[in-house]
Amino acid sequence: GGDGSExxxxxxxxxxxxxERAGAYxxxxxxxxxxxxxxxxxHGPRSVAVATAARDVARTLALQRRYGDAQRYYxxxxxLCASLLGEAHPNTACALTDLAxxxxxxGKYEEAEAHAQRAVTSLRRAVGDADVSTGTxxxxxxxxxxxxxxxALASRSYAEALSIFQRCGAGSRGEAADTLYQCGCLHRKQGAYDKAGRYFAAA
Known part of the structure; x- marks a missing residue:
């Protein structure tokens, strides 16, 4: 504004x-x-501009491995994003992904899973199942x-992600290959070596 604050x-x-680019986090x-x-x-404490600024602070805290501090800002x-933009908005989904x-x-895996699940739901509503961000x-x-x-949840989620990456074509080949590899690791962990081998071969 006119006070020079901008x-x-x-x-x-x-x-x-x-x-940040120089690594001086x-x-x-x-x-x-x-x-x-x-x-x-x-703008006051409740604005999209504040939400964006909070994510920038959080990201640099996370880069310094100060995860508890980052968690508060995320x-x-x-x-803010959920209340101002709605659940079905990419900004909300991105903030949820960062928080997860x-x-x-x-090591807060259950809480992280809940946020990740919410991010999937948010992206499905915001951009649909044909977008690479939903696959991610x-x-x-x-x-x-x-x-x-x-x-079971891991297998189902990997399969859905793989389907999206494969539909997204050449630009998502790397993600598809990585997902196939992770599917192989998952099946190997459960002792399904033949199935794991097929995924590894496809990757």
């Missing part, structure tokens, strides 16, 4: 991006926190299920 946050944001975090505070003053972003990832890093969300959910020994 210039203040834009400058801080650009500095944050530069620090602590410096990036400090600049993104500046943006977060300015955006809160500009949770704020999820809450930092939960996973803390299903892949993430499968990994969390596998980690907890929930092999």
């Amino acid at each position: 210039a203040a946050w834009v400058g801080a944001y650009k500095a944050g991006v530069a620090h 602590g410096d990036a975090e400090a600049r993104y926190r500046d943006v977060y505070e300015v955006r809160r003053r500009q 949770a704020e972003a999820v809450s 990832a930092v939960m996973r890093e803390q 969300a299903l892949y993430n959910l499968a990994g969390l299920a596998k980690r907890q020994g929930k092999f």
Whole structure:
């Protein structure tokens, strides 16, 4: 605005991006926190701009392995996006995916799975089953299920992800191959060696 606050946050944001690219995550975090505070003053605590700024702070915290701190900012972003944009919005799904990832890093697998499941539902409503982002969300959910020994859920989620990646064509070949490999690992873990072999061969 006219008080120079826009210039203040834009400058801080650009500095944050530069620090993040250089791997100086602590410096990036400090600049993104500046943006977060300015955006809160500009728009109040409940705005999409604040949610975006919170995700930037959270990402740099996660890059420093400060997962508990990152979790708080990602949770704020999820809450804001869900209430302001709705559950069926890509921003909400992305924030849920990020939150699930930092939960996973803390070993909170059940909570991470719940957020990942919500991200899948959100993306299915927002972009449908023909979009690679939905496949990626299903892949993430499968990994969390596998980690907890929930092999039926993992197998179903990997199969759905694979179907999406294969439908998405050449641009998703790498994701499809990786999913086939993970399917092979999953079946090998359950002692289904023939089935595992077929997946490994296809990958």
